[in-house]
Structure formats: C-alpha cells, structure tokens
Amino acid sequence: MNTQGSTPLHEQVRSLLMHEIETEHFTEGERLPAEPELCERFGVSRITIRRAVADLERLGFVRRQQGRGTFVSTRHQIMGTMSVSGFADKVVGKGVKESRIMRSEIIPADDKRAALLEVEVGDPIFRLIRVFALDGVPLSIDDSRYSLTRYPGFDTHITAGTSTYRVLREQYGVEFSEIDRQISVGFTNTLTAGWLERPLRDPLLLVRKVALGTQGEVVHTSKVKIVPSRVSLNVVARADA
Template sequence: MVIGSTASLHEQVRAALAQEIQDGRYDDSGRIPSEPELCERFGVSRITVRRAVSDLEELGIVRRRQGAGTFITKRSDVLGTMAIGGFADQISEGGEKSRAIMRAVTTTADAARASALGIPTGSPIFVLERVFRIDGLPLALDRSVYSLDRYPGFAERISDDTSTYRVLREDYGVHFAEVRREVRLGYTTAQTAEWLQRPEHEPLIVIEKVALDRDGAVIHTSHIESVPSRVTLRTVAYEERPA
C-alpha cells in the first residue's frame, strides 16, 4: 500500500489493480487473483478488497462470473461503429450477444421526427428502445424510429431476438446504401443509467445515425448511447480510386 496516501484503503487497492490491468500484468485468461489472495497480498480485509473489485466492476473494467472468479472485461474489437450493418451486426468479437427491448411505442411523428424521417407531421411511427449486451453486460442503448407508412406491420414483427435490419431486408425489400453518423459526448439519465447498469450523470459516447436507401430515402434514425469503458469504436479509411 502507499504509505502516507490520503486515499482510503479500498481506493488504493482499486488503483493498484487498475494499473496492473492497464499494464497487462495478468495472463490470457483475464482472471485476476481471488479475494483471499488479494487480501494477503495487500494486507487488507476482505471487505476492503470486495469494495475495490466492486468499484472496478462499476467502471466496466472487470466482471464477476459466478463460480469462476473475476475477469478483465475485454474492450478491443467490441464495436465497429462505421459499418453499414445493424448495431448487433457490428459487434465483431466477444461472448454471447443479446438484445432486450426496454420500450416499444407506436405513436405519431412530431415535427422534429417527421423532418428527420422525411415524412408528414402526424404520420404513424414506431419508436424502439433496446439494450445490446455481451454475456449479459450492457454495451449500449439504441433508440430507433421507423415510419409505419413505409413499413406497415413492422412493430408486430419485432421481438427481443429480432434483427430489425434482417426484417427490413427480407420482409420489405429494403436496400441499405448509406449510413450517416455524428459522434458526440453525452451523459446517463436516471433511466439510461438503470438500463446500462451505470451511475447517473456518467459520460457516454452518443452516436446519431441516419440510414438511407438507394433512392436517398430515410430508412430509420437511431440515437445510440454507448458505455465508453465497454466498447471500442473503429473506423476504416480506404484509398480514393478514380472513377
């Protein structure tokens, strides 16, 4: 421990473990030492170690697995956000992928949503809010809006396990030609903090997305909120070739 430090014991343990994880001190399994091992190593109580590890879990740095131990959360290659495919399709590596619908509402478009979708104000729309997870750990919240005049019956086709992009392609013959994104900083609200299992007012990566078809019509809009410690955003640039 750090002699003379003003930080509490659990903060010192947390800082030491976080630094070791950053330095790559642990083997390929990603498993960190058990609570008894950490108690002995740092000369602190089990309560202190448990608080330190809980803090790391809150930060998304480690994850506890029942009966197996505590493991470093993999961050690399989690999300390639600049692909054309749907959100779940862009999660390139990791464990078991899952989606969960948090809210699904059929309503009418206000002026802002109508303008974004290129439809008349008051037109029927479907607002879908889902959390995407790997091994049960929330990565991001996606709030997407669809025109029900363009895709009648779309809301009834969507469940937790449904790929919206597959439904649009296979059931409505949609061809995705372009995806526009703007990336900025945002913060969790009381609701999104609960859904993403993060503290309230914590920073998020926010992506505003518009998908277009071959005719330039808007297929849908999305507002995506990603937990920075749980995703890596990847872009790929290609050499411009003469026509």
C-alpha cells in the first residue's frame, strides 16, 4: 500500500478489492478472505479493512452475513450510463454525483492546439481536467480546453460543480450546432490510474470531442476517459427528417 500518498488507506484497499471483484478474481457468491488475512495481505489495520469492506457493501459489491463472513454480491459493475448522443456528456446513475477539479490552468496554444481550436499560436488556452464520480467512486475524467481569446474570463466562472455548457450559453451567448466524437480505447497511466482508482494500464474508453457553435466556430475540445466496467455508453441514432 502507498502509505505516503494522499489517498486514504481504506480507499486504496476498497479500490483494489473492487477491481478484483469486477475482474472476477472473486466471483459472485464467493466469500472474501477473513479480516486477519486481508490485514496481512495489505499491511493495514483491522479498522482500515472494516472501512473498506463497509464501503463495498454500501456500493452493493458485497454483502455481510453475521457469523458467516462477507460475500460477493450479484454482479454490480455498471454504476452509471453516459449518453453520447447529445451535446453534453452526462453520467446518469442512482448515486450521489460529484466532480473534482484535478487541474485548472492557462497555457499558450501550441501548433496542434491552435489548429484544433482555430486560434493563433500563443493564444491563451484554458485547460480544465475534472473527475466525475458516483458515491465517491470515480467513473470518468474530462480533459477539456477552451479559447480565452474567444471566451475571455471563462476560467473565472468555473468551480468543481459548474456546468461549463451553462456558462457558455448564459455568459457568452453560445449556441451549439454540432458535436464531432471519436470513440477509441486507451489505458490508464500513472496519473490517471490514481485519479480513477484503477490499476496501471487498465483499459479505458476514450471519447474525443469537438463542439461547434452555430457559426462553425470551435467552442471547445475534450477527451473523456471512461472506466468501462463502471459506465455504459448510450448512443441513440435517429432517422433524418
């Protein structure tokens, strides 16, 4: 266990056990190892193990039976659904939704980003990275970029729970006309594995997005990294009028 990191030990244990349940290292109905065995395995106290298991029970991954032990519940992988057919990508689920800002910075546009956002090289770009979660379990990372030349002061309106699309509409009069998405597969790296509480090199769904306004201007670009065992994608196709 990483005793020097900022993530509490019980959350680290919870994430590792959750991953093992999701990947069927522990199968449905199987009894988890007893507390002393888990303590020895992870090198933590019984209090830490009990908190981690209590979290798993609250999330529906395990069930505790008095006098018998803790057992893996019926498969509980998908926690939320993300629709990728509208303008905004929103995770819908029964749990408590939250978002955390992991990085917020203003950077000059390099050649690649200037071309994507259709701005001049060196123009100020606002980069916003947020992790979205349900009941404290991370589901996705949204890494977005906005032109501060096109939307001056945009960064000052943003907090963890802010709807960026609402700010664009209400503060800058943006009307969206088109969203271009590309869906592919990627893997966690050292940074994103920690943010998503997943193992290193764990598979992810990647949704690259370019949002356009009614004048054809690029409103923003984003890359959404999704834990596929926790979120299902919902794509709706409609016949042309």
